[in-house]
Amino acid sequence: MPQTIIQPEFNVVIDYDKCHKCGRCAQQCGWGVYDFNERPIPDDTKCKACHRCVTYCPARAITIRKHELAYRDSDNWSPQLRRAVWKQAETGGVMLTGMGNDKSYVHLFDHLVLDACQVTNPSIDPLREPRELRTYLGRKPDSVEVESDGEGGFRLQEGAGVVNNIELATPIIFSPMSYGSVSLNVHKSLAMAATRAGILMNTGEGGLHADLFPYADHVIVQCASGRFGVDPEYLRRGAAIEIKIGQGAKPGIGGHLPGEKIDREVSTTRMIPQGTDALSPAPHHDIYSIEDLRQLIYSLKEASGYKPVGVKIAAVHNVAAIASGIVRAGADYVYLDGFRGGTGAAPTIIRDNLGIPIEVAIAVVDQRLRDEGIRNQASIVAAGSIRSSGDLAKAIALGADVVAIGTAALIALGCHVCQSCHTGSCSWGLTTQKPELTRRVDPEWGAERLTNLVNAWSHELQEILGALGLNAVESLRGSRERLRGVGLDAQTCEILGVKPAGR
Amino acid sequence: MKPITLERPTYTEEAPYKIHGGCGLTGICDESGARFSGEVPIRSMAVQRDRGNGLGAGFAGYGIYPEFPDHFAFHMMYHDIQAKEETEALFDQWFVVDLAEPLPTRSVKGVEDAPLLWRYFVTPDPSKLEEEQSDEDFVVHAVMTINAPVDGAFVASSGKDMGAFKGVGFPQEIGHYYRLDEYEGHTWIGHNRFPTNTPGWWGGAHPFTLLDWSIVHNGEISSYGINSRYLEQFGYKCSLGTDTEVAAYLFDLMLRRHRLPLPLACKALAPPLWDEIERMPEDEREVMRALRAVYGPGMLNGPFAIILGFNGGMVALNDRIKLRPLIAAKQGDLVLVASEESAIREIAPEPESVWMPKAGEPVVARVRGMEWPIHGDLHLTPAEVSCAVDGTEDVCEIVESLEVV
Incomplete structure (x- = not known):
C-alpha cells in the first residue's frame, strides 16, 4: 500500500524556461516543498498555497494551481470530507487547523446593506466636513452630574464623568494573538501600529514581552485560563485587562502550545520552563460560575489600581444572557467573538461546527443590554471575521462599540490564509517561532502596513458616515434603522432588528 | 415605572414608515411675560407658506390657560368615539378631571377630515401615584400608554398652562381653525410642514410635546435609529413615526430626569467637535468629554433647526454644523426666532438686533420672574x-x- 492515498491539493507549476535556477524558492518555502538539485523540484503534497515562493521568485516562473482531480460528483460527500476520512483512517487523530471557519454558512454581513442620504438630508462632504470616529471603550455612567463653577459655567461633580475609559482614535482594535502563537516581530508590529493609530493591541494569553513595554499604554493584557505571564506588574502595565473565557474559533476548548515553540524568550514571557508544553485549560479552574467571574473581575481591578477589565467570550447560543451576566458582574467591556473568528490552532471539527455568527451575537447582546437598561455599563467589542470597513460599519450599526481584527491584521502582514498556522512553519514568518522565518517580518515594515490598514478602514468608515449624513460615529452605533436586510428571512431580520430592503 | 412594550396600532391614513420633509419655524417670546394674541404667530408663519405644502401645520402657546395654572391640560385627538371612550375611561382611572370639553374650532376652507378634538384639565389622582413617583412621571406614563396601546387616540399636548394646536393644512388655516386669535400667551411656537409623502394624519403634525415641552423642528434626524433605541432604555416609546419626537423626549430625559442644565443639554444634542473640545479649559473639556461619551446615543445628527418651548420661555438650536436655516432677533422684550428673516420682520419690523446663531449655540428666551423649569440641583x-x-x-x-x- 502507498503511505497515503490522499492526493495533493495543489500543483506547484514551474516554468523552467523562465527559471533562473537561483534556489530562492527553496530558501523561502517554510514547508519544505522544494528539493533543489540544479533546478527546483517541488513536492506538491507539502504545498499550502501560501504563495511565498511565487512572491519571491525573481523570474515569476512559479504558479500554484488547484489539483484538478476529478471526483465522482456528490453533493453529500465532498472531496474535502473524503480526504478528511482518509486522513483520520491513516492517523487516528483529531484534525487540526488554523485561521477561522471556512464553511459556507450564510454570511449575514453580505446580506445587510447601509442607507444613504438623498435630497431630504444632505450627505456630509468628505473633503470639507468633519466625521468623527473617536470612541471611548469602557463603562459609562447613566447621566452626567455637574455643578456650577461659580463663574457662569459648569464643572463635573467630584467623581462624576467618564472615568476608566480608554480613548480610541477609531473604533478598531487588534484582536488577541499570543506571543507564541505569533512571533515577537508580529507582536512588535501590532504594538507599534496600535500606538501610531491611537488604538489598542492585545497580548493574547502569552504574556507581554519586555520589548513591548514602551507601547504598554496601547496594550490590553490578557488573563486566560493558563495565567501565562500574569503577575501584578503585568496587570498594572497594560491599558486594560481582559479575561479570556472563550474564543470564536474554539468555544469551550482550551489551548496547547507545543514545547518546541517554547524557546527562551517565549518561556520568559509566559513564565513557564523552556521546552514544556503550554496548556491552557478549557475553563478557568477558578471560574465555574458567574459569581466566580465577578470575583476575578474585582480581584484584577484591585490588583491593577482599577484598570478597565473586559471579558472575552465566544458567541454561543445563549450569548445574550451570558453577556448580561458579565456586565452585571462588573465588566467594563464584553468582547464577543463570532464563529468565524480565527485561531492559531484548533480542532477542525470544533472550528467548523460550534458557535453562532457575530452579526447575530452583536444584535442580541446589544438588544438585551438595552432591554435591561444596562447598555451604557459596558462597551461591546465585536470580532469574528470583520473583513472590511463595510463589515465594520455594519457591526457598529448593529450595536457594537468597537470591532477587533486579527486575521485581517495578519493578512496585512502577508498572511495568505492558507490555514496552516498550527504547523509552526509559516513561510511568511507570522505564526512561527523559527528564527529564520520570524526575521522575515521587520516590525517597522509591519507597523507601517498595519497602520495603513487601520487608517484606510477609518477613512472608508468616514466615507460611509458621510453618505449617511452623519458626522460622528456614535450616531451610527446601534442605529439599525440605517441597515436593511437583503435576502434574509423574516425571523432573521427580526433577530437582527433590521427591516428588509424596501421597507 | 414599567416601560411600554405594546405596539401602537397604525391609522389607516398613516404612513407605515418614517416621514421625511422640510419645514418652516417660528418662535416668539415676550420676556416681560406680557401675553399676546395667537394671531401673531399665525402671521409670522403665513409669510413662510412656501416652506410647507399644506400637509401639516401647528402651534403651541404658553400662558394660555391662566384659569387652570396647576392642571395638566390634555389636548386629545380621537379617530372615533370608541377611542374617546377608551381614553376617558383611563382618564377617570388615573386623574381627577375638572373640565372636559371639545376644543373650540371654526370651519375653515381647506381644513378637512379633522379628528374629534377634546381638551381635559386634570390632576393626577394621588392614590394612583407609585411611591416617590412625581406627578410628571405619572403623566409621562399616561401619555405613553394612551399613544401606544389605545387604538385611535393621540395626545397632542399634556403640559400645564399650555397647549398644542395642530393638523393637516397650511399654518393660517390651522391657526384659524383652532381660533388661536382668541387665545393669549407669552410664548408661541409655530410650524409649517413639507412632508415628502402624504400621510394626511393630524397626529403627525408639529409641534410634538410632552408635559410642558413642545418641539417644532425643521430637518431630518439621521440618527433617529439610535436616538429612539436609546430612549427606549428609559421607558420612552417612539411611536409617532417621525424623528422630531425623539428631540422632545431627549429634552425631557436630560432636563427633567437627569437634571442637566439647559446649556449642557443643548451641547449634548449638538456637541462641539472633538478638535474644539481639546482646546477648551480643563473643567469645560472634561464636562464636554463626559457629555459626548455618555449622551453620544442621544446626539442629534443630521440637519436640524429646532425650537423648544416650555413654560417660561423657549430655546432655539441648530445642528452641530448648521445645515438648516435659523435666524434670531430681539426687539424690546420680544425675542424672535424663525427659519426666515421675513417671518421675524412681519412681527418686529425694526428689531434692535438680528443675528444668525452659530451651529450648536442655543438662543434662549426667558420670561422674567417665571420659575426656571429645569429642576437642576446646581x-x-x-x-x-x-x-x-x-x-x-x-x-x-x-x-x-x-x-x-
Whole structure:
C-alpha cells in the first residue's frame, strides 16, 4: 500500500524556461516543498498555497494551481470530507487547523446593506466636513452630574464623568494573538501600529514581552485560563485587562502550545520552563460560575489600581444572557467573538461546527443590554471575521462599540490564509517561532502596513458616515434603522432588528 | 415605572414608515411675560407658506390657560368615539378631571377630515401615584400608554398652562381653525410642514410635546435609529413615526430626569467637535468629554433647526454644523426666532438686533420672574442659573430685584 492515498491539493507549476535556477524558492518555502538539485523540484503534497515562493521568485516562473482531480460528483460527500476520512483512517487523530471557519454558512454581513442620504438630508462632504470616529471603550455612567463653577459655567461633580475609559482614535482594535502563537516581530508590529493609530493591541494569553513595554499604554493584557505571564506588574502595565473565557474559533476548548515553540524568550514571557508544553485549560479552574467571574473581575481591578477589565467570550447560543451576566458582574467591556473568528490552532471539527455568527451575537447582546437598561455599563467589542470597513460599519450599526481584527491584521502582514498556522512553519514568518522565518517580518515594515490598514478602514468608515449624513460615529452605533436586510428571512431580520430592503 | 412594550396600532391614513420633509419655524417670546394674541404667530408663519405644502401645520402657546395654572391640560385627538371612550375611561382611572370639553374650532376652507378634538384639565389622582413617583412621571406614563396601546387616540399636548394646536393644512388655516386669535400667551411656537409623502394624519403634525415641552423642528434626524433605541432604555416609546419626537423626549430625559442644565443639554444634542473640545479649559473639556461619551446615543445628527418651548420661555438650536436655516432677533422684550428673516420682520419690523446663531449655540428666551423649569440641583438660585444661561447682566438684575420685591 502507498503511505497515503490522499492526493495533493495543489500543483506547484514551474516554468523552467523562465527559471533562473537561483534556489530562492527553496530558501523561502517554510514547508519544505522544494528539493533543489540544479533546478527546483517541488513536492506538491507539502504545498499550502501560501504563495511565498511565487512572491519571491525573481523570474515569476512559479504558479500554484488547484489539483484538478476529478471526483465522482456528490453533493453529500465532498472531496474535502473524503480526504478528511482518509486522513483520520491513516492517523487516528483529531484534525487540526488554523485561521477561522471556512464553511459556507450564510454570511449575514453580505446580506445587510447601509442607507444613504438623498435630497431630504444632505450627505456630509468628505473633503470639507468633519466625521468623527473617536470612541471611548469602557463603562459609562447613566447621566452626567455637574455643578456650577461659580463663574457662569459648569464643572463635573467630584467623581462624576467618564472615568476608566480608554480613548480610541477609531473604533478598531487588534484582536488577541499570543506571543507564541505569533512571533515577537508580529507582536512588535501590532504594538507599534496600535500606538501610531491611537488604538489598542492585545497580548493574547502569552504574556507581554519586555520589548513591548514602551507601547504598554496601547496594550490590553490578557488573563486566560493558563495565567501565562500574569503577575501584578503585568496587570498594572497594560491599558486594560481582559479575561479570556472563550474564543470564536474554539468555544469551550482550551489551548496547547507545543514545547518546541517554547524557546527562551517565549518561556520568559509566559513564565513557564523552556521546552514544556503550554496548556491552557478549557475553563478557568477558578471560574465555574458567574459569581466566580465577578470575583476575578474585582480581584484584577484591585490588583491593577482599577484598570478597565473586559471579558472575552465566544458567541454561543445563549450569548445574550451570558453577556448580561458579565456586565452585571462588573465588566467594563464584553468582547464577543463570532464563529468565524480565527485561531492559531484548533480542532477542525470544533472550528467548523460550534458557535453562532457575530452579526447575530452583536444584535442580541446589544438588544438585551438595552432591554435591561444596562447598555451604557459596558462597551461591546465585536470580532469574528470583520473583513472590511463595510463589515465594520455594519457591526457598529448593529450595536457594537468597537470591532477587533486579527486575521485581517495578519493578512496585512502577508498572511495568505492558507490555514496552516498550527504547523509552526509559516513561510511568511507570522505564526512561527523559527528564527529564520520570524526575521522575515521587520516590525517597522509591519507597523507601517498595519497602520495603513487601520487608517484606510477609518477613512472608508468616514466615507460611509458621510453618505449617511452623519458626522460622528456614535450616531451610527446601534442605529439599525440605517441597515436593511437583503435576502434574509423574516425571523432573521427580526433577530437582527433590521427591516428588509424596501421597507 | 414599567416601560411600554405594546405596539401602537397604525391609522389607516398613516404612513407605515418614517416621514421625511422640510419645514418652516417660528418662535416668539415676550420676556416681560406680557401675553399676546395667537394671531401673531399665525402671521409670522403665513409669510413662510412656501416652506410647507399644506400637509401639516401647528402651534403651541404658553400662558394660555391662566384659569387652570396647576392642571395638566390634555389636548386629545380621537379617530372615533370608541377611542374617546377608551381614553376617558383611563382618564377617570388615573386623574381627577375638572373640565372636559371639545376644543373650540371654526370651519375653515381647506381644513378637512379633522379628528374629534377634546381638551381635559386634570390632576393626577394621588392614590394612583407609585411611591416617590412625581406627578410628571405619572403623566409621562399616561401619555405613553394612551399613544401606544389605545387604538385611535393621540395626545397632542399634556403640559400645564399650555397647549398644542395642530393638523393637516397650511399654518393660517390651522391657526384659524383652532381660533388661536382668541387665545393669549407669552410664548408661541409655530410650524409649517413639507412632508415628502402624504400621510394626511393630524397626529403627525408639529409641534410634538410632552408635559410642558413642545418641539417644532425643521430637518431630518439621521440618527433617529439610535436616538429612539436609546430612549427606549428609559421607558420612552417612539411611536409617532417621525424623528422630531425623539428631540422632545431627549429634552425631557436630560432636563427633567437627569437634571442637566439647559446649556449642557443643548451641547449634548449638538456637541462641539472633538478638535474644539481639546482646546477648551480643563473643567469645560472634561464636562464636554463626559457629555459626548455618555449622551453620544442621544446626539442629534443630521440637519436640524429646532425650537423648544416650555413654560417660561423657549430655546432655539441648530445642528452641530448648521445645515438648516435659523435666524434670531430681539426687539424690546420680544425675542424672535424663525427659519426666515421675513417671518421675524412681519412681527418686529425694526428689531434692535438680528443675528444668525452659530451651529450648536442655543438662543434662549426667558420670561422674567417665571420659575426656571429645569429642576437642576446646581446649588444656584433660579436667578443665578438664568444669568449663567443668558450671560446677560440685565436679566440678572431684574430677576434679583424681583426677588427682593
